[in-house]
Amino acid sequence: MAVIASGLYHGVNPGMGWPLAVSAGLMERSSRALVSALWPLATGHLLAMLLVLLPFALLIAIIEWQHTIQVSASLLVIVFGLYRMANRRHPRVLARISPAQLGLWSFAVALAHGAALMLVPIYLGLCRETELDRGHAAAGTLINANLGMAVLVAIIHAAAMISAGGCCAWLAYRYLGLKFISQSWFNLETTWAVSLILVGAIALVLSLI
Amino acid sequence: MNIRPDPTFHASPRLAMEAPPESFAYTVLLSPDASQPDALAVIDVRPDSQTYSQVVHTVTMPNKGDEFHHFGWNACSSALSPLTGHAFLERRYLIIPGMRSSRIYIVDTKPDPTKAAIHKIIEPEEIFRKTGYSRPHTVHCGPEGIYISTLGGAGKDGTDGPPGVFIMDCETFEVLGRWELDRGPQTLHYDFWWNLPRDYMVTSEWALPPQFENGIVPEDLLSNKYGHRVHFWDLRARRNVQTIDLGANHQMALEVRPAHDPVREHGFLGVVVDTTNLEGSIWTWWREGGKFHIEKTATIPPEPAAKEQLPPLLQGFGAVPPLVSDIDLSMDDKFLYVACWGTGEMRQYDVREPRKPKLAGSVHIGGIARRTPHPNGKAFGGGPQMVEISRDGKRVYWTNSLYSTWDDQFYTDGVPGAMVMANANPDGGLELARDYWVNFPDGYRAHQIRLDGGDCSTDSFCYPSV
Numbered sequence: 001m002a003v004i005a006s007g008l009y010h011g012v013n014p015g016m017g018w019p020l021a022v023s024a025g026l027m028e029r030s031s032r033a034l035v036s037a038l039w040p041l042a043t044g045h046l047l048a049m050l051l052v053l054l055p056f057a058l059l060i061a062i063i064e065w066q067h068t069i070q071v072s073a074s075l076l077v078i079v080f081g082l083y084r085m086a087n088r089r090h091p092r093v094l095a096r097i098s099p100a101q102l103g104l105w106s107f108a109v110a111l112a113h114g115a116a117l118m119l120v121p122i123y124l125g126l127c128r129e130t131e132l133d134r135g136h137a138a139a140g141t142l143i144n145a146n147l148g149m150a151v152l153v154a155i156i157h158a159a160a161m162i163s164a165g166g167c168c169a170w171l172a173y174r175y176l177g178l179k180f181i182s183q184s185w186f187n188l189e190t191t192w193a194v195s196l197i198l199v200g201a202i203a204l205v206l207s208l209i
Numbered sequence: 210m211n212i213r214p215d216p217t218f219h220a221s222p223r224l225a226m227e228a229p230p231e232s233f234a235y236t237v238l239l240s241p242d243a244s245q246p247d248a249l250a251v252i253d254v255r256p257d258s259q260t261y262s263q264v265v266h267t268v269t270m271p272n273k274g275d276e277f278h279h280f281g282w283n284a285c286s287s288a289l290s291p292l293t294g295h296a297f298l299e300r301r302y303l304i305i306p307g308m309r310s311s312r313i314y315i316v317d318t319k320p321d322p323t324k325a326a327i328h329k330i331i332e333p334e335e336i337f338r339k340t341g342y343s344r345p346h347t348v349h350c351g352p353e354g355i356y357i358s359t360l361g362g363a364g365k366d367g368t369d370g371p372p373g374v375f376i377m378d379c380e381t382f383e384v385l386g387r388w389e390l391d392r393g394p395q396t397l398h399y400d401f402w403w404n405l406p407r408d409y410m411v412t413s414e415w416a417l418p419p420q421f422e423n424g425i426v427p428e429d430l431l432s433n434k435y436g437h438r439v440h441f442w443d444l445r446a447r448r449n450v451q452t453i454d455l456g457a458n459h460q461m462a463l464e465v466r467p468a469h470d471p472v473r474e475h476g477f478l479g480v481v482v483d484t485t486n487l488e489g490s491i492w493t494w495w496r497e498g499g500k501f502h503i504e505k506t507a508t509i510p511p512e513p514a515a516k517e518q519l520p521p522l523l524q525g526f527g528a529v530p531p532l533v534s535d536i537d538l539s540m541d542d543k544f545l546y547v548a549c550w551g552t553g554e555m556r557q558y559d560v561r562e563p564r565k566p567k568l569a570g571s572v573h574i575g576g577i578a579r580r581t582p583h584p585n586g587k588a589f590g591g592g593p594q595m596v597e598i599s600r601d602g603k604r605v606y607w608t609n610s611l612y613s614t615w616d617d618q619f620y621t622d623g624v625p626g627a628m629v630m631a632n633a634n635p636d637g638g639l640e641l642a643r644d645y646w647v648n649f650p651d652g653y654r655a656h657q658i659r660l661d662g663g664d665c666s667t668d669s670f671c672y673p674s675v
Binding site: 014015016017018019020022023026027029089090092094095096097098099100105177178179181182185186187189 | 354
């Protein structure tokens with residue numbers, strides 16, 4: 001549930017790129033161009049998720065440290081949220097990415113804004129549940145299971161993200177018009193930072209009880 | 210930072226045209242002999258107001274001799290691109306470069322234009338130190354913040370190294386450094402603009418500071434030593450990708466006006482004078498097959514005049530060159546306005562077929578030989594110069610001064626600051642508004658105009674009009 005919800009949340013945020021698909025569709029005057037712009041956006045987002053999740057998938061296999069890892073991951077997310085709260089500047093390097101490189105842009109923006117990091121505590125929570133059952137399984141099996149779970153989480157999240165973003169893009173392109181872009185855009189910087197802190201805090205509490 | 214995007218940011222040119230009309234115009238004033246500090250005038254342009262067409266506020270600078278020329282907004286519709294993450298900036302600050310001093314003023318126009326005040330001053334030394342450039346000129350807001358073109362390189366007379374574009378942070382107004390990574394053959398600079406989704410920039414050439422600061426240098430002009438090339442750049446890669454020479458006789462390629470609708474990959478360029486025949490010309494550039502092309506698409510002939518009507522500079526020619534000093538394209542990309550500062554004419558071209566401009570309207574006012582008065586009877590010194598079009602395309606505003614020392618060479622009687630407005634017919638045709646005439650304070654000349662809520666030479670768009 002949390003995986004899908006976070007995906008939808010990321011997807012509807014214009015900052016994660018759906019207006020770019022609208023622009024692509026309008027520039028080419030074809031809905032096909034809109035859809036084909038969604039692919040790189042989804043792929044970039046997915047890769048960013050995997051890049052952040054996979055190291056944790058390997059780490060968490062070390063059962064003795066599991067608790068420490070969960071606590072530090074939660075703290076990391078909280079600290080990043082606080083950092084986003086304090087520093088509202090946008091990394092300038094993002095502005096150097098050409099509009100033709102939508103996949104790279106989506107990847108970089110998901111990393112820079114902590115979208116991928118937001119998923120870590122959720123993922124670790126899922127791992128914990130499965131691992132309780134197999135406390136004594138071999139490390140190799142555990143790693144495989146964790147990796148599988150990480151890939152699954154990333155795919156479900158990215159699918160939810162691009163469905164939500166795609167819906168917004170399609171609505172703007174087909175029915176609501178370009179005014180929808182400025183009308184639907186809210187400054188989510190604070191909300192986003194609070195979301196990070198919240199997710200981290202919940203995960204921290206859960207891992208301590 | 211706002212919670213919603215600034216209501217003056219529009220996704221497409223069409224949405225910008227449908228927005229409420231302008232209420233205030235901002236015009237920079239310069240003291241040609243540097244006896245007074247330069248200033249920013251705020252003019253009421255609401256037709257139903259008691260103070261219509263009057264200066265309602267003036268921001269006077271603390272220094273003298275800055276020489277105001279062009280200026281621009283800190284943010285525009287380009288902020289609606291999600292690529293850049295600037296959606297919650299405000300269109301609030303005017304960035305006003307002093308072209309002679311290399312000082313830059315940031316003026317805050319909120320909460321009320323009639324209370325506009327200086328927000329920050331960037332001293333010349335900071336610009337020299339961080340960029341190696343001098344004489345800042347055109348201002349545009351884009352992906353990496355605020356872009357400012359310069360006319361001079363380093364050194365006292367600005368000839369130590371080429372001029373170029375530098376970047377300023379769009380929130381702190383800190384000068385960040387040079388924009389170019391690979392300038393190719395570019396050595397002169399003037400204006401620039403771009404197509405954001407297509408990711409290219411176009412820059413033009415005027416001259417180096419010794420060729421303009423103390424007046425036009427006739428020998429340099431007649432030996433074709435002013436700028437005559439146009440450069441095309443990869444905007445995000447900051448790299449010159451193509452340079453086209455217009456031919457050395459096409460002296461001073463100035464204003465760059467790309468189509469506002471980003472789906473259109475063409476634009477216009479004005480050339481001041483052809484040294485073989487004194488014509489002014491309009492050029493159309495376009496991109497096709499990954500390459501840029503440019504061709505001369507309209508010419509404006511010189512007008513013969515008696516020697517006693519001419520300043521010493523022109524007496525040998527027996528004619529007035531049109532001197533195309535500024536051009537501006539309407540938001541719907543249908544009409545191109547061309548200021549003929551020498552002959553005293555504002556031309557309106559129908560450019561719906563970009564490579565076949567058709568003269569659709571014309572107004573005469575001022576001029577070296579014609580000296581046409583305003584319909585209200587008042588004398589108009591100089592000729593039509595900096596032109597700005599309302600977003601809806603119905604009103605065209607312009608002023609009359611070109612550049613302090615050049616004004617004196619072409620208009621020896623002086624160029625008292627004036628600003629007029631013409632009503633444009635949506636189907637073509639132009640007529641001066643009798644009731645619009647701005648009286649500026651004594652001793653000042655008027656240069657570029659900016660409109661609140663954006664105008665046709667400020668806003669660039671990331672989504673096409675549909």
